[in-house]
Amino acid sequence: MEGTELAGKILSTWLTLVLGLILLPSAFGVSLGISEIYMKILVKTLEGSHRITLFNQPQWATIRIEKGVPKESVKNSASVGIIQRDESPMEKGLSGLRGRDFELSDVFYFSKKGLEAIVEDEVTQRFSSEELVSWNLLTRTNINFQYISLRLTMVWVLGVIVRYCVLLPLRVTLAFIGISLLVMGTTLVGQLPDSSLKSWLSELVHLTCCRICVRSLSGTIHYHNKQYRPQKGGICVANHTSPIDVFILTTDGCYAMVGQVQGGLMGIIQRAIVKACPHVWFERSEMKDRHLVTKRLKEHIADRKKLPILIFPEGTCINNTSVMMFKKGSFEIGGTIHPVAIKYNPQFGDAFWNSSKYNMVSYLLRVMTSWAIVCDVWYLPPMTREEGEDAAQFANRVKSAIAVQGGLTELPWDGGLKRGKVKDAFREEQQKNYSKMIVGNGSLNSESN
């Protein structure tokens, strides 16, 4: 039949191209430069569209100028607030009004703080995607931008065709191949007896398949300070934005994953890769027992032949504009901590997984129909817990280092606030501070201690 023959020929040509141009180079860690050309074209297009925007709607230009945003710094500009927050501590905010005793006007301070938080707060904005300074020709980021010009709309239509009809099928094919190879490869390698050959093969399989998967997202990653790459027997900690973080890091080195056993496709992948090299998977019931978790991780890092553990201490995905509280559990295990900072460039595609809004499949679809995933990875010098420092302080120190390197805001708030309520203890602290101001320390109720 003519039809099926033709279809068969197209399919085989397609697969050969994919094999030759993408899979084989990935196996050898070589790049043919195709994605670089694509990125260059993309950058030029986005810059051009930005210029068209400014030309047609100069009020956007005025707003940029008022915000004081230089063209290069796309990094933090969108997180400039919409209101002027009064960051003065309680003492300053209240004592401006009167002396030491309670006054009827004290309520002004609390109500202003409350209203400020309602208009704009530091925490809830971290659980939704970052807003962009200039439109990147994706409808999903077009919240504050409106119809601008015919030329731009045509570019956008062209973009839609390219993304959905050319890039998406290619990416899905690659992802499919990548995952299948991973599962099959690791299962095969798992049949071998433990030896250095097995470790080497396992690393090869992991690296190749992760590179293929990253290609399937059109990922462009810049690694900085490779000399600090995590070593065996250490713990690698990084800020968490999405499940893609794992692939981003594994493209440059192998890690032992830590996590809960899942069902479905994830479960299949987990069971397969643990055959090839020792990852640490916990049953749901085991996760609740902190001592058990710590013990197993301690055993893992004590064995110098095993790969470094990869942990995300935030515990949940944050939108990559800030680093939230690091849970101290990972820092009680001991050993050397290798911090890694990951910063995505939101202009090319939003990597953040908003798990309350999108399930895994919709998320992957969104990522695969973006332009690209561009990110920077910084390896930081190893850190260990110092004398007299407890786990929480150590966790904060590591968090600061990562935040500073990645250019992210540092927040003391718990990422768990995405789903849970804030602890009463914080409100009680505020109440205590206020009480101290109006009666002085000595007259406080003893039951509060």
Add this chain to the structure above:
Amino acid sequence: MVHDHDFKGHLHGDNFQISLVSHSQITRLYSRFTSLDKGENGTLSREDFQRIPELAINPLGDRIINAFFPEGEDQVNFRGFMRTLAHFRPIEDNEKSKDVNGPEPLNSRSNKLHFAFRLYDLDKDDKISRDELLQVLRMMVGVNISDEQLGSIADRTIQEADQDGDSAISFTEFVKVLEKVDVEQKMSIRFLH
């Protein structure tokens, strides 16, 4: 995408000073409103507010949230949201358009003081009784001050403010006590653009 008619329609015919808020400010606030509206039904409930951690730890958080909800209602729409926020616009914004015959703007000194007064006046009878003052004080100090001490603070405050001898603070007395306070600065929120 945010369309003008989505919210301007709500605001049409409302106090003129809301129209003084710039388009971009309304857009940002509407964006904020929808992001708080987890139920996606165009209104906010008390739970939606309490999801803001910085508000949840505010000792007067519940009273502030209450200010958004009209009597007996559990939902507030965008218009109500803007009305309450309008109290906190800086007073100098009114200089831009002096309408002598129009209604008093929501962010006038008097209306700002009224907002604060309502935080104390739990039963909305236009008087702050000793009991109400005690309850609000208790919210602000938690468990850290004894009943007796709190009671004496409340008594002193009422004594200083009360002029007509009814052992409660009326709005006029409230205004008199605070006449030297820079209400404009303490109860205003400035937009960055």
